[in-house]
Amino acid sequence: MSPTEFERVFSAPQTPERTPTPGAPPGSGVPGPAEVLLLVERVSKHFGAIVALHEVTLWARRGEITAIVGDNGAGKSTLIKCISGLHSPSSGRLFFEGKEVHFASPQEARQAGIETVYQNLAMIEDLTVWQNLFLNRERVKRLGPLAILDRRTMRREALRMLRQFEVHLPSIHARLRQLSGGQRQAIAIARAASWGSRLLIMDEPTAALGVRETRRVEELILRLRDQGLAILLISHNFEQVLRLSQQVWVMRSGRVVGGRRTNETTSDELVAMITGVKSDE
Amino acid sequence: MEQSNTPVTALPAQAERLSWRERLSDPEFWINWTAVIALAVLVIIFGIASPAFLSFGNIRAVLVAAALLVILTVGQTFVILTGGIDLSLASTMTWAGVVLGQVVAHGGPIGLACLLAIIAGLLVGLINGLLVAWGRIPDFIATLGTLSAASGAALIFSNGEPVTIVSTFLLQLATGSLGPLPYFVLIALLVVLLGHFLLFYTRFGTHLLATGGDAEAARAMGIRTAGIKLAAYLLAGGLAGLAAILFTARIGAAEPAVDTSYLLNSVAAVVLGGVSLFGGRGTIAGPAAGALLLTVLVNGLTLLGLSQFYQPVVVGLAVVLAALLVRYWR
Numbered sequence A: 001m002s003p004t005e006f007e008r009v010f011s012a013p014q015t016p017e018r019t020p021t022p023g024a025p026p027g028s029g030v031p032g033p034a035e036v037l038l039l040v041e042r043v044s045k046h047f048g049a050i051v052a053l054h055e056v057t058l059w060a061r062r063g064e065i066t067a068i069v070g071d072n073g074a075g076k077s078t079l080i081k082c083i084s085g086l087h088s089p090s091s092g093r094l095f096f097e098g099k100e101v102h103f104a105s106p107q108e109a110r111q112a113g114i115e116t117v118y119q120n121l122a123m124i125e126d127l128t129v130w131q132n133l134f135l136n137r138e139r140v141k142r143l144g145p146l147a148i149l150d151r152r153t154m155r156r157e158a159l160r161m162l163r164q165f166e167v168h169l170p171s172i173h174a175r176l177r178q179l180s181g182g183q184r185q186a187i188a189i190a191r192a193a194s195w196g197s198r199l200l201i202m203d204e205p206t207a208a209l210g211v212r213e214t215r216r217v218e219e220l221i222l223r224l225r226d227q228g229l230a231i232l233l234i235s236h237n238f239e240q241v242l243r244l245s246q247q248v249w250v251m252r253s254g255r256v257v258g259g260r261r262t263n264e265t266t267s268d269e270l271v272a273m274i275t276g277v278k279s280d281e
Numbered sequence B: 001m002e003q004s005n006t007p008v009t010a011l012p013a014q015a016e017r018l019s020w021r022e023r024l025s026d027p028e029f030w031i032n033w034t035a036v037i038a039l040a041v042l043v044i045i046f047g048i049a050s051p052a053f054l055s056f057g058n059i060r061a062v063l064v065a066a067a068l069l070v071i072l073t074v075g076q077t078f079v080i081l082t083g084g085i086d087l088s089l090a091s092t093m094t095w096a097g098v099v100l101g102q103v104v105a106h107g108g109p110i111g112l113a114c115l116l117a118i119i120a121g122l123l124v125g126l127i128n129g130l131l132v133a134w135g136r137i138p139d140f141i142a143t144l145g146t147l148s149a150a151s152g153a154a155l156i157f158s159n160g161e162p163v164t165i166v167s168t169f170l171l172q173l174a175t176g177s178l179g180p181l182p183y184f185v186l187i188a189l190l191v192v193l194l195g196h197f198l199l200f201y202t203r204f205g206t207h208l209l210a211t212g213g214d215a216e217a218a219r220a221m222g223i224r225t226a227g228i229k230l231a232a233y234l235l236a237g238g239l240a241g242l243a244a245i246l247f248t249a250r251i252g253a254a255e256p257a258v259d260t261s262y263l264l265n266s267v268a269a270v271v272l273g274g275v276s277l278f279g280g281r282g283t284i285a286g287p288a289a290g291a292l293l294l295t296v297l298v299n300g301l302t303l304l305g306l307s308q309f310y311q312p313v314v315v316g317l318a319v320v321l322a323a324l325l326v327r328y329w330r
Ligand SMILES: Nc1ncnc2c1ncn2[C@@H]1O[C@H](COP(=O)(O)OP(=O)(O)OP(=O)(O)O)[C@@H](O)[C@H]1O
Pocket: A047, A050, A051, A052, A070, A071, A072, A073, A074, A075, A076, A077, A078, A079, A119
């Protein structure tokens, strides 16, 4: 059996030829095992005849913001759904905190410490703000087989969560459908950031936000990073990516076509890779 | 951080509880209470039009008659809240009743017969749940299939013959009462209270509403939506089994022919109760009031001497009117 990507990455001596970004300046290559929080190794995902992901390999370092960019339909959301347990990869492997993981459901990924803000936010329109904040993380008291909701505690903590993340709402009792897109997005982020996770995945977290709200979310992302959380950020906004991230991966039609340390690339180079003018392969 | 001219109002310091004013300004509140308000209006109208309507004996008769439908409606509500529908409800009740009757006819004790009736109901619920949640068959089709299968099973098991059941237990159940509350009413009340508790005060209830509201989002948050749907169908099946016991007690026999009006009325009651047929929003009290409303409607019209032939028309009108009202409010 040929050595897997994981063994290659983690056990091989680090020579420049072994980096998956040949030609890149030194320092942009494979990180040491202690640095890597998440490794995606040759993950493919097929939907029937559609190949949404083809042998995707990338990683996210501890304490860093890792960005993924790519055109619509490049496979970014599919990739993060494979990481967050919503899809299971057709082939390939995932390593989290140095161990291989198989998430059979989003619940398992959440338990392992991966929280996700999905592109569609995954909020229930007919439930209230506090119910959404605690969805599947309800505070309960056990009574035999029944898990009885501790609504008082959840409401109190919901207020605290929203204050902490400076989310401003008319009421925590408002139903999600009564709120604006930006408010929903802010709630989804507060929800994902509240559970002391190790990796926070955000799929276009500022897509629906105005200038002021975007800035607030960016500040929040940086604050979480400074607290030691690793963040996987999908964004179409290059300025944002260059401003926030330490590492960028570029995807095109289901493949990773390049990876760069952010301080060693430019907006123009990213555009060239996304559109296929330039590629590492 | 600066917060001047933020477009949204700041969070009130103490918003842990909802004020009455907030509640009353929520259209959802009025949708949920449609049936209750309509019920009150009907009671007043019938009370004025027919003095016999508000007599103790008649109120008692209406409540007892409503009990069965209320129990079935609570089951239907749980299924509809997941975004499904249980068309097999009336057949399941009939099939469970036949199981009860056959156990008694073969000399089994009444306690065992009642237990097996509930298990027979749960069995249909299990099949429905498996077909819908894991077989990924649309609810409508899956339960249409079990509707047919359960009514067939009822005929096969009973050879198409009703079984007369002489049981003091069932007789007591049908005619006795605890203080002023007939047992039937007591049981229906308990089912409603437990249903309400389950829906709004347990994690299962929240996950059920989430599953019906947006199954994909619920799954993304790690909720096992298939399990939730299965549980809803099990609840409906079990409640149909319970209803079968009451039904058998009331008519003193296990009847193998399905009375489909129970199915139609359970769906009608759910609609009257303001539950969205797409799932995800509604209450238990609303549909229960809806079931009571339908029973009161029929009872009042009978007292007023309206021919039985007109009653389904009036019921149909009431349901369509309620649906229109809800649509207008939303
Ligand atoms: N459940 C699915 N079934 C079939 N095809 C799918 C499914 N999900 C995604 N795809 C396909 O996979 C490809 C990648 O989609 P994906 O949503 O991952 O793109 P994306 O990079 O997130 O795009 P965007 O920037 O628009 O969000 C697309 O061609 C899409 O049609």
